[in-house]
Amino acid sequence: MLDLFDEPCSETDGLLYASQYPMRPHPCGKGHIITVPDGELYYAPDFFEPRISDRAMDVLLANDRYPWQSTNWHEVTDFSEIKWTAIAWQQSMIQMYGRELALPRLSAWHGDNDQTYTYSRIRLHPAPWNQILDWLRGQLTDVSGVHFNSVLLNWYRNGDDHISWHTDAEPELGRNPSIASINFGATRRFILRRSDDHQQKIELPLKHGSLLIMSGALQHHWQHSVPKEKAVKASRVNLTFRVIKSIG
Numbered sequence: 032m033l034d035l036f037d038e039p040c041s042e043t044d045g046l047l048y049a050s051q052y053p054m055r056p057h058p059c060g061k062g063h064i065i066t067v068p069d070g071e072l073y074y075a076p077d078f079f080e081p082r083i084s085d086r087a088m089d090v091l092l093a094n095d096r097y098p099w100q101s102t103n104w105h106e107v108t109d110f111s112e113i114k115w116t117a118i119a120w121q122q123s124m125i126q127m128y129g130r131e132l133a134l135p136r137l138s139a140w141h142g143d144n145d146q147t148y149t150y151s152r153i154r155l156h157p158a159p160w161n162q163i164l165d166w167l168r169g170q171l172t173d174v175s176g177v178h179f180n181s182v183l184l185n186w187y188r189n190g191d192d193h194i195s196w197h198t199d200a201e202p203e204l205g206r207n208p209s210i211a212s213i214n215f216g217a218t219r220r221f222i223l224r225r226s227d228d229h230q231q232k233i234e235l236p237l238k239h240g241s242l243l244i245m246s247g248a249l250q251h252h253w254q255h256s257v258p259k260e261k262a263v264k265a266s267r268v269n270l271t272f273r274v275i276k277s278i279g
């Protein structure tokens with residue numbers, strides 16, 4: 032496990048690998064709990080077997096038009112006409128500097144009832160739970176002790192897609208939220224930095240079949256991002272399971 036944390040990385044300023052913090056094995060037998068200042072991380076690089084992770088990618092990206100592995104998704108122009116088998120993928124737009132810009136990734140929101148959630152100033156309406164999302168959620172119960180009621184999915188079509196620095200500290204998530212992040216597809220760099228000292232950073236390479244849980248006060252003290260990685264040509268799907276506490 033340690034060698035996964037210790038992969039070389041180009042960004043060195045203040046960077047610490049998660050392995051430099053105290054860690055102990057999780058009682059469930061998979062992965063480790065890592066105690067960081069003002070928060071806790073759980074990381075299991077091989078939480079799901081490769082066979083299950085491969086199958087998950089096939090189901091999450093299944094649609095009526097394009098084979099997900101061989102399509103150049105950045106060139107697809109009829110995206111809104113695609114019928115998705117399991118996930119309600121959308122190209123969300125944001126207003127910035129008076130212009131409407133496409134987010135550099137695709138996203139989907141599934142969850143209980145008719146809750147809405149505001150994310151990156153976008154109001155999301157949940158699509159229902161389905162077999163794969165419900166099954167994945169079930170896999171998280173023992174390790175997290177949390178019954179999640181919603182999931183935000185991000186699809187990074189290749190290394191150009193990314194997510195900028197932010198916290199998951201929206202009011203709907205309440206204080207000290209636990210957020211469980213499942214990763215399928217290409218390995219991408221996940222970087223945390225302290226909100227009050229941007230030079231203090233922690234990096235985890237989130238690989239195919241891995242699970243990261245962020246908990247304690249982490250969201251109130253640390254920001255996170257998945258930066259661009261030009262060399263990455265393959266898709267990655269990330270699912271962050273959350274508990275929404277109130278109707279937005």
Ligand SMILES: O=C(O)CCC(=O)C(=O)O
Pocket residue numbers: 183185194199212221237255256257269271
């Ligand atoms: O893709 C990831 O690993 C992070 C996703 C994320 O930051 C989010 O959904 O808020």
